[in-house]
Amino acid sequence: MNNKEIAAELSKLNNIRIVDDNPGYWVxxxxxxxxxxxxxxxANRMRIICPIKDTSDLKKNQLKEAMQAHFHKALDTKYAIYDERIWSVYTHYLKELTAEMFLDAISQVFHGANNFGDSYSSSNLFFSAGDT
Incomplete structure (x- = not known):
């Protein structure tokens, strides 16, 4: 993919609202x-990020649970800390990215953010039962 193709895919989505639309940066x-x-x-890179919550608002064990989710629930999306915030993050090579992968990445970042503090999953696929 490239910036033009990403913009075209975003314009097809009716369940989102585009609030910032610049080649190379969309919100x-x-x-x-x-x-x-x-x-x-x-640099042939693409990243989708979503702020979740301030690190000062984390409950006991949430950071540990998020790190455990990387192993079996978060799939292609990971949790990260930047600027005292927890983020749901997906990174990929841009040219090798397909439209299907791009749309799946949006879904995974959204679900990773939405499920933080609960299942910590980015989809309904799990690799194992995981830690308890």
Whole structure:
């Protein structure tokens, strides 16, 4: 994919609202989450990130549970800390990304953010029962 193709895919989605639309940087609203789509065509990279909550608002064991989810529930999306916030993050090579993968990435980032503090899953697929 490239920036033009990403913009075209975003324009097809009727369940989002685009609030910032610039080649290489888009902000979309999906339900009550703000997803940032950032690309660098020269570096061949794409990232979708979504802020979840401030680290100061974490409950006991939430960080540990999020790290355990990386092993079996978060799939292609991971949790990260940046600027004292927890984020749902997906990164991929841009040119190798397909439209189907891009749409799945949006879904996984959204579900990773939405399920933080509960199942911590980015989809309904799990690799194992995981830690308890």
């Amino acid at each position: 979309i609203l999906l339900e009550n989450f703000q997803l940032h789509i950032i690309t660098d065509e020269k």
